[in-house]
Amino acid sequence: MKRNLWRDFVNVVIIWAILVPIAQTFVFWSIDHLWPAVASLQGEITKDALTFIYHVTVMVFVLVTVPFVYAAIVHRVPLDDKQSAQIHTHAFGPYTLAWLGLSIMINTVVFVYPGMVGLEQLWNIAADAKDPLVVDVTGQQWQWSFSYPKQGIMNSPVLEVPVDQPIKFIVKSDDVMHSFWVPIWGIKKALVPGETRSIVITPTALVDTSQNPLARVQCSWDCGLGHAQMRAVVKVVTDKDFKAWVASQSF
Ligand SMILES: [Cu+2]
The missing domain is CATH 2.60.40.420 (Cupredoxins -  blue copper proteins)
Structure with a gap:
């Protein structure tokens, strides 16, 4: 059976785009209600870093789970299917490319912010502390x-x-x-x-x-x-x- 993987790809992206704002609403809520208080200047910087990474992580989490659940529902094998299991050795190029591109982008962004920017902020506060x-x-x-x-x-x-x-x-x-x-x-x-x-x-x-x-x-x-x-x-x-x-x- 020839499947239209482009249609699946677009569907997954649409579902992802709908679920991400819902997930991010929960992220904002949980940061406000579940995260412990912070009571230092440096803690505000680490909190900003964790907040950013939390937002990114949730987007990736949704991106990983949507194709799984989508495939399990949409491409479910009928109960009366008599065919033996097939091994699929070919990946769907656009999905692989999108995944690779996104991974490189996320790693680069997180390396710069909060990585380098946050460390610089912490070092600057320490360097500016005259006679602590x-x-x-x-x-x-x-x-x-x-x-x-x-x-x-x-x-x-x-x-x-x-x-x-x-x-x-x-x-x-x-x-x-x-x-x-x-x-x-x-x-x-x-x-x-x-x-x-x-x-x-x-x-x-x-x-x-x-x-x-x-x-x-x-x-x-x-x-x-x-x-x-x-x-x-x-x-x-x-x-x-x-x-x-x-x-x-x-x-
Ligand atoms: Cu100990």
């Missing part, structure tokens, strides 16, 4: 400690920082790999044994662990038995409260 508050973060199985060299605070179990200021976290591991992650800040940095690495984060909201569990330090690199419990309390406070806390910490 420095916090030394040490991870070890299975706890965190925070030191503020300029303020003379050593090994605090609590991470207290002022809002709306860039903070340079210098992260180190005493044993295995860990990852410094405050979920609500939307960005993280791996701790590699023997390496000193840093990340600049600018908190944008007054949050603390007792009100919002997403505002906590959580190890995000599987580091052994106590990994899930490797947490620390975070308090983002006003500049005034931060100075008061610093004063109360130094004896």
Whole structure:
């Protein structure tokens, strides 16, 4: 039986074009209602990146599922079909070409944005941060400690920082790999044994662990038995409260 694959191709494209706006409506809704809050400048950049990739992914998801479902319904073999199964070795050129072209295009676009553009934004914020508050973060199985060299605070179990200021976290591991992650800040940095690495984060909201569990330090690199419990309390406070806390910490 000779099938008109061009007609199928056009039908699939039309169904895709109808379903994509519906799917994107759900994407917008889910970002507004299901995604956790973000409370840092850098987290806004990673959120923009994820939002963009989410939109693209859903378009591809619809593109993959529509031909499957379409073929299963439209080209269903009749129940009384006596013919033995046939092997189709020829691809339909236009579909293959469209698929290849689209893949190259999507990869190129995502490489540039959010890839290069987003990284540049993060690097620029870090480079523009003149004289940031420095916090030394040490991870070890299975706890965190925070030191503020300029303020003379050593090994605090609590991470207290002022809002709306860039903070340079210098992260180190005493044993295995860990990852410094405050979920609500939307960005993280791996701790590699023997390496000193840093990340600049600018908190944008007054949050603390007792009100919002997403505002906590959580190890995000599987580091052994106590990994899930490797947490620390975070308090983002006003500049005034931060100075008061610093004063109360130094004896
Ligand atoms: Cu861990």
